[in-house]
Amino acid sequence: AQTVTQSQPEMSVQEAETVTLSCTYDTSESDYYLFWYKQPPSRQMILVIRQEAYKQQNATENRFSVNFQKAAKSFSLKISDSQLGDAAMYFCAYRSSRNNLFFGTGTRLTVIP
């Protein structure tokens, strides 16, 4: 069974600084997709970034980038130039070949002004 582990329940970052959120996963599949979602207090889940396992190049979306290490089964999220609006719960997710999506337990990010 696939599992997604986020080992940091809480993280904090100074505004304008950089923070990295960790995610590891366990799978025996070779083809899969990885996602980071953000959940602000409004409860709305918002897609931040996604990565195809067959692509070696790390995905980037503006201030958000990932460090995808397939052999290590690691998929960390880096947020550069952190802004107050980045404060939220961040969830790492894995999509299996069976097409359901499994989430980690989340990391609560606090941005300090």
Added chain:
Amino acid sequence: GAGVSQSPSNKVTEKGKDVELRCDPISGHTALYWYRQSLGQGLEFLIYFQGNSAPDKSGLPSDRFSAERTGGSVSTLTIQRTQQEDSAVYLCASSSQAGGNSPLHFGNGTRLTVT
């Protein structure tokens, strides 16, 4: 266009009663997912639909939980004989296709409180 709509947004019910939670996906989205999020916890997968069929319902916690989808659109999650441990936010999401990197678009959830 309109996003994923869930109703009601909040539901308070007495232990032992049945509840129905509704999800209207984005028009044209073939895949639909239900998750449960307990307070301060991650998202627990419940069931996913491709069209009207459910290829994976392995996450349903017990036989008190059931879900259906009709017309490849609206889905209803039913919880029978509710228990206090069923209290959680129930999130619905839809996707334009079942697999690949198609992102899930989430609704705002239904907060269920069982007293």
